[in-house]
Amino acid sequence: MHTLNAENREMLKKERQEFILHQLNLHNKVLSxxxxxxxxxxxxxxRRDLQELSQTGRLIKVHGGALSKSFHKAFDRQMVYSIESKNIIAQKTAQLVQNGMYILTAGGTSILEFAKSLDPQLNATFFTCSLNAAIEFAHHPSIEVVMIGDKVSKDAMLTTGANAVQTIESIQADLCILGINSLDTSFGLSENDWDVVQIKKAMIKASKKTICIGISEKLNSQQKIKVANMDEIDILITELDPNHPTLAPFKRQGITIY
Amino acid sequence: MHTLNAENREMLKKERQEFILHQLNLHNKVLSxxxxxxxxxxxxxxRRDLQELSQTGRLIKVHGGALSKSFHKAFDRQMVYSIESKNIIAQKTAQLVQNGMYILTAGGTSILEFAKSLDPQLNATFFTCSLNAAIEFAHHPSIEVVMIGDKVSKDAMLTTGANAVQTIESIQADLCILGINSLDTSFGLSENDWDVVQIKKAMIKASKKTICIGISEKLNSQQKIKVANMDEIDILITELDPNHPTLAPFKRQGITIY
DNA sequence: TCAAATAATGCGGTTTTATGCATACTTTAA
DNA sequence: TTAAAGTATGCATAAAACCGCATTATTTGA
Incomplete structure (x- = not known):
């Protein structure tokens, strides 16, 4: 088939500028x-792009790059730290996604961050139960997004229920990417909400590989309901270096660490 | 020699334009x-195709090609000026919703505004294809929200497709609330996007009553594809007083005006 | 039905835009 | 202070947009 996207490395001017602004939203600064x-x-x-954007007041141009307009807002260090971690996680995760993949994801802030970090050139299909993730994925220029429908669970902002589970069961995905609520070497992946657990279990079952992502403080804790045993999880991604001692027990259980 | 469909037969203008929009929906950008x-x-x-499509607001023309509307949407702040009107509409609409109702809604800014205006005590069940609407409804303390799943159409931020239509067909709702894109006494309710039309048609069919809401400037205009004849619409809500002369022709067609 | 009217399309030539490069200048930081 | 990195400016060029006009489809209406 003829694709219009053959080797379309060049971006349109406007596209470039949107991308710059997007990066700015993400990182608060960019280097030319x-x-x-x-x-x-x-x-x-x-430089000309930055100049134009700066002239229309969309960013602040500085020597060597540009700053986000909202950068001057007060921010507390704790927040920034956590955002930085999530960014690292997102970057690592994004590298595991390849063209043509079918990917199941749930919700959570790590997933959202991941969505923002995807290569703009990527072609893949994402299935999700998370309203926010769907929106984030839909902002990407080329990936396809399928929202899995069902009753919306208000605190998780996730669709849950028999219908959603059934839909997931009809999918054969390459990857399943789950945010970690609690992960423990003995109890495995766990979660407090029964409905959400059903969804995640179905997602794991429907995928060839399961990736868990989340900041390290979620490790070594348990919640009430088990989602998966450790042997059902293939890859673990945190903000830590793969050789960090915290991760050793997980590695010993045969999980690949990034 | 056997070549591919797009190349060997001449396409009609309309076909071409649909193809362009389809590509845009898929990839968010096209090169001329x-x-x-x-x-x-x-x-x-x-170039002329793009010009036309851009004039009817279905894409954003840029040097070298065109971008999907959703690309630019975040920066479109002209929507701000009509907030007051949308608020009036939302208030009026909210009054028509009663406890225990099952309600189908599509997306659009009017619907979002409506979601915010609902009585916090209300008990009702909302079914929607709009990601943003689902999120807005989910913020309400007591209503139940069901997200209708399918492929996400990027510029409308709506799920569309056979699956969604089928799901809607399995619902018997009391109300269907649709944002107006174009409403005209002779052509009825019309819309630009084929997939979205299918969804709205299904919604109307699945509901006892259909309410159209939108600011008055959307009245007396037509778009390419018909969603519903006037006789399928029960109630029309705009920011105008029900006795405003603009609304008289609609009243004469037996539509209730609020 | 068929000719007139209208719409759609392609083409040549011109204008505009986007971009990279060369050069000279400015800022930054060791 | 000085070298390296970033910036501004002018210029060249290729690509895209535009414009008017001729040609070809398509629609309309008696």
Missing amino acids: ADLSRNMNVSDDTI | ADLSRNMNVSDDTI
């Missing part, structure tokens, strides 16, 4: 050099 | 050069 390398255009082009 | 090569027409033709 990074951008030009990333998007395969000359420094001049990026 | 790709399009003209792919459909075997001159650059000028494509």
Whole structure:
């Protein structure tokens, strides 16, 4: 089949500028050099983009790059720290996604961060029960998003129920990416909400590989209902270095750490 | 020689434009050069197509091609000015909802505003295809929300497809609340996106009563695809006083005005 | 039905835009 | 202070957009 996207490495000007703003939303700052390398255009082009965006007041241009307008807002250090961690996790996770994959995901802030970090060129299909994740994925230029429908569980902002489970069962996915609520070497992955557990169990079953992502403080804790035993989990991603001692017990159980 | 469908037969203008929108929905961007090569027409033709589509607000034309509307949406702050009107509409609409009702809704800013205006004591069940509406409804303390699942249409942020239609068909709702894109006394309710039309048609069919809500400037305009004839619509709500002359023709067709 | 009216399309030539490069200048930090 | 990195400016070029006009479909209406 003829795809219109053959080797379409170049971006349209506006696209580039949107991308820059998106990066700014994400990281609060961008470096011209990074951008030009990333998007395969000359420094001049990026500089002109930044200039235009700055003229229309969408960002603050500084020597070497640009800052987000909202950067000057007060922020507490705790928050920033946690965001930084989630960003690391997101980056690592994004690297595991390949073109053409079918991926099941639940919700959670880590997943949202992951959605933002996906390569703009990626082609993949995401199935999700999370309203927020669906929206985030839908912002991506090229991936396809399928929302799994059912009753909306208000505190998780997730669709749950028999219908959703049934839909998931009809999918054969390559990956299942789950945010960690609690993960423990003996009890495995656990969760407090019965309905959400059913969804996650179904997702794991419907996928060839299961990836758990989350900040390390969620490790070595348990919640009331088990989602999966450790042997059902293939990959664990945290903000820590793969060789960090905290992760050793998990590695010993045969889980791949990134 | 056997070539692919898009190339060997001449496409009609409309076909071409639908194809362009489809590509846009898929990839969020198109390049004029790709399009003209792919459909075997001159650059000028494509340029004129894009121009038309851009004039009817279905895409954003940029140098070198076009971008999907959803790309730019976040920065569209012209929506701010009509907030007051939308609020009036929301208030009026909220009064029609009663305890115990089952309600189908699509998306759109009017619907979102409506969701915020619901009585906090209300008990009702909302079914929706709109990701944003689902989130808004889910913030309400007591109502129940069911997300109708399917592929996410990126510019509408709506789930569309056979699955969604089928799900809707299995519902017997009391009300169907639709945002107006275009409403015209002769052509009825119309819309630009084929997939979205299918959803709305199904919603109307599955409900006892259909309510159309939207600001008055959407009245007396037509779009390409018909969603419903006037006789399928029961109630019309705009920001105007029910006795405003603009609304007289609609009243004459037996529609209740609020 | 068929000719007139209208719409759609393609083409040549012109104008505009986007971009990269060369150069000279400015900021930054060791 | 000085070298490295970033910036501004002008210029060249290729691609895209535009414009008017000729040609070809399509629609309309007696």
